[in-house]
Amino acid sequence: MKTEDLIAALTADNETKAAPLSRTLALDLGLGFAASIAFFFAFVGLRDTFFISLDQPRFLFKFVFSLTMAASGLVLAWRLARPGANPGRAAKAVLLGPALVILASLVEMAVTPSGLWETRMIGHNALHCLTLIPLMSMAPLVGLFATLRHGAPTDGRRAGAAAALAAAGLSATLYAMNCPDDSPLFLAVWYMIATAIVVVAGWFAGGRLLRW
Amino acid sequence: MxxxxxxxxxxxxxxxxxxxxxxxxxxxxxxxxxxxxxxxxxxxxxxxxxxxxxxxxxxxxxxxxxxxxxxxxxxxxxxxxxxxxxxxxxxxxxxxxxxxxxxxxxxxxxxxxxxxALRLLDQLSPKQREAIEAVSIRGQSLRDAAAALGVKEGALRVSVHRGLKSLAELYRKSS
Known part of the structure; x- marks a missing residue:
């Protein structure tokens, strides 16, 4: 086929419009996160002390941390979804979550006797954390990948990893409502490992699935 | 643009x-x-x-x-x-x-x-190829091409779009 023929065909196809990325994102991520929320309330559930914990700074910090990861991952994935877009400060913002948890851990170590550090770090249910966070991140991650495939990320691995961070952040937000461990030391170890597992998976999956 | x-x-x-x-x-x-x-x-x-x-x-x-x-x-x-x-x-x-x-x-x-260039068009389904050839090589508008092929304009539009997507896929895979 000659290039000018191709151009004629493309011109004829100009009337077929793709949905804008923002709509795809809202739909795909909404459906994915809704699936995780349904799973959480069906099989995991709020912890018994959820409502009486709402004024405890350690408990609340878990959500600051997880939502920071979710937001920073989402902004970066959104920026990376378009060719030639400059991620700018969004690329550095993903370090905000880990920085927050390290800072909080230092505060925790300053205010708790060193004999308690290890107990708080090990927590009650590290294995739960390591399985549920990756598990509940899957549906939002599939949604974000669908959006990224509709877009055109020129660096699939980075976009995949950013999407994974967002998905893990959302999943951690749900899991934090069940998890009995509130110490930043627990977050710094187990939430971070769980998130890292998802991010590494997103990196590799992005390299394979986000080509266009 | x-x-x-x-x-x-x-x-x-x-x-x-x-x-x-x-x-x-x-x-x-x-x-x-x-x-x-x-x-x-x-x-x-x-x-x-x-x-x-x-x-x-x-x-x-x-x-x-x-x-x-x-x-x-x-x-x-x-x-x-x-x-x-x-x-x-x-x-x-x-x-x-x-x-x-x-x-x-x-x-x-x-x-x-x-x-x-590579004859990728030949690898499309007959319907998609026909649709793309009509609007590209023969340079017809969607409406004229649909009338000539005896199909609905909307159906032709879908065939053209799918054909272009398949074509992009073929380019991606061709070595």
Whole structure:
């Protein structure tokens, strides 16, 4: 086929419009996160002390941390979804979550006797954390990948990893409502490992699935 | 591009036609480094045009067009070179120069246009191929082509769109 023929065909196809990325994102991520929320309330559930914990700074910090990861991952994935877009400060913002948890851990170590550090770090249910966070991140991650495939990320691995961070952040937000461990030391170890597992998976999956 | 996205097909055609020589320069530059043949260059251009078309909704109209185009071209040219198993180093800067300051490559263009690119059209389903041939090679409008083929305009539009998507997929996989 000659290039000018191709151009004629493309011109004829100009009337077929793709949905804008923002709509795809809202739909795909909404459906994915809704699936995780349904799973959480069906099989995991709020912890018994959820409502009486709402004024405890350690408990609340878990959500600051997880939502920071979710937001920073989402902004970066959104920026990376378009060719030639400059991620700018969004690329550095993903370090905000880990920085927050390290800072909080230092505060925790300053205010708790060193004999308690290890107990708080090990927590009650590290294995739960390591399985549920990756598990509940899957549906939002599939949604974000669908959006990224509709877009055109020129660096699939980075976009995949950013999407994974967002998905893990959302999943951690749900899991934090069940998890009995509130110490930043627990977050710094187990939430971070769980998130890292998802991010590494997103990196590799992005390299394979986000080509266009 | 703004007019094209708003539905002005003539503006879209002018844009794509103007784009082809720039893409050819980019591809030729990469070709000089990697040893792609002339027909492979034409393939890379067509693949890039298809990508620009199928991903045009990812351009943010508040942003300049050149970096967006350059990123797509770079991505596709690297793809094309990688498929041929050669290492290629490209950075975005020379592309933007070319996009910003075009000059003539008309003679080369005419020569290359005569070269038949891979016969990927033959690999499409008969329905999609027929649809694309009608609107491209015979240059008919959607309505005329639909009347000539005896199908509904909407159905033809879908066939053309699917055909172009399959074509992009074939380019991606062709070696």
């Amino acid at each position: 703004r007019a094209a996205l708003a539905g002005d097909n003539q503006a879209y055609k002018r844009l794509l036609t103007a784009l082809a020589p720039f893409l050819r320069k980019i591809a030729l530059r990469a070709c000089a480094r990697t040893g792609m043949s002339a027909s492979e260059v034409e393939d890379a251009i067509q693949e890039t045009l298809l990508a620009v078309h199928l991903k045009r909704h990812t351009w943010d109209p508040t942003q300049p067009l050149a970096p967006w185009l350059a990123a797509i071209a770079r991505n596709k040219v690297i793809d094309a070179a990688r498929r041929r198993g050669r290492r290629v180093e490209t950075d975005i800067a020379p592309f933007e120069d070319i996009l910003a300051a075009p000059d003539e490559t008309e003679i080369l263009e005419r020569e290359l246009d005569r070269q038949e």
